[in-house]
Amino acid sequence: xxxxEQNSEALNIQEGKTATLTCNYTxxxxxxxQWYRQDPGRGPVFLLLIRExxxxxxxxxxxxxxxxxLKQSLFHITASQPADSxxxxxxxxxxxxxxxxxxxxxxxxxxxx
Amino acid sequence: xxxxSQKPSRDICQRGTSLTIQCQVDSQVTxxxxxxxxxxxxxxxxxxANQGSEATYESGFVIDKFPISRPNLTFSTLTVxxxxxxxxxxxxxxxxxxxxxxxGPGTRLxxx
Numbered sequence: 001x002x003x004x005e006q007n008s009e010a011l012n013i014q015e016g017k018t019a020t021l022t023c024n025y026t027x028x029x030x031x032x033x034q035w036y037r038q039d040p041g042r043g044p045v046f047l048l049l050i051r052e053x054x055x056x057x058x059x060x061x062x063x064x065x066x067x068x069x070l071k072q073s074l075f076h077i078t079a080s081q082p083a084d085s086x087x088x089x090x091x092x093x094x095x096x097x098x099x100x101x102x103x104x105x106x107x108x109x110x111x112x113x
Numbered sequence: 114x115x116x117x118s119q120k121p122s123r124d125i126c127q128r129g130t131s132l133t134i135q136c137q138v139d140s141q142v143t144x145x146x147x148x149x150x151x152x153x154x155x156x157x158x159x160x161x162a163n164q165g166s167e168a169t170y171e172s173g174f175v176i177d178k179f180p181i182s183r184p185n186l187t188f189s190t191l192t193v194x195x196x197x198x199x200x201x202x203x204x205x206x207x208x209x210x211x212x213x214x215x216x217g218p219g220t221r222l223x224x225x
Contacts, residue, residue, distance in 0.1 A: 004155070032212060034212070034213075034214070036214075041218070041219070041221075042218055042219070043117075043205050043207075043216030043217050043218050043219050044156070044205075044214075044216050045216070046213040046214060046215065049212055049213065089155075089156070091214070093212070098161075099212065100146065100158060100161065100209075101214055102158075103155045103156040103157075104155055105153070105154060105155040106155070
């Protein structure tokens with residue numbers, strides 16, 4: 001069956017460091033992969049999309065890598081700030097279908113001042 | 114991107130009752146989506162709602178339990194019927210622009 005796996009344990013880091021979150025998947029042929037941010041009591045907010053033929057995508061302090069051989073995406077936040085504390089969700093859209101994303105459970109990031 | 118609002122933001126309901134959640138989008142959208150997010154779980158798609166046609170339900174979700182209306186291109190409702198405590202969850206309305214999914218703030222439902 002198709003699976004998207006994200007670390008269930010919260011990631012705690014110090015302000016200014018780089019946070020790295022991992023998303024692994026199995027039994028998918030993804031057309032693209034997305035990362036979302038979700039704050040408590042709010043709906044997820046889209047951050048970045050990376051396509052299957054792209055290796056890396058950047059947006060300001062965010063960087064996403066996509067390795068379809070390893071079936072893994074890494075999400076980096078450089079120079080992290082306490083305001084970056086949130087849950088980050090990985091989502092995959094499979095090729096050949098409706099492209100509606102399937103979400104992982106998310107990883108909580110806590111940035112300490 | 115469209116701005117999505119939902120009503121109510123939260124509710125506490127008794128077992129066996131039904132609750133209708135409203136979703137309003139500030140621009141016309143073809144497809145609207147309803148998701149459920151149970152505590153500690155991932156977002157799970159309940160159904161896709163197109164205007165003028167019946168909603169398409171995902172595996173494990175049925176129309177009798179989660180009837181959906183889509184009367185126009187800016188509005189949809191999701192009803193959670195004959196509720197049980199297992200229905201306690203956050204329900205999220207969503208639309209899509211290009212390849213980005215946009216979400217409402219969610220409705221937090223607690224069933225006693």
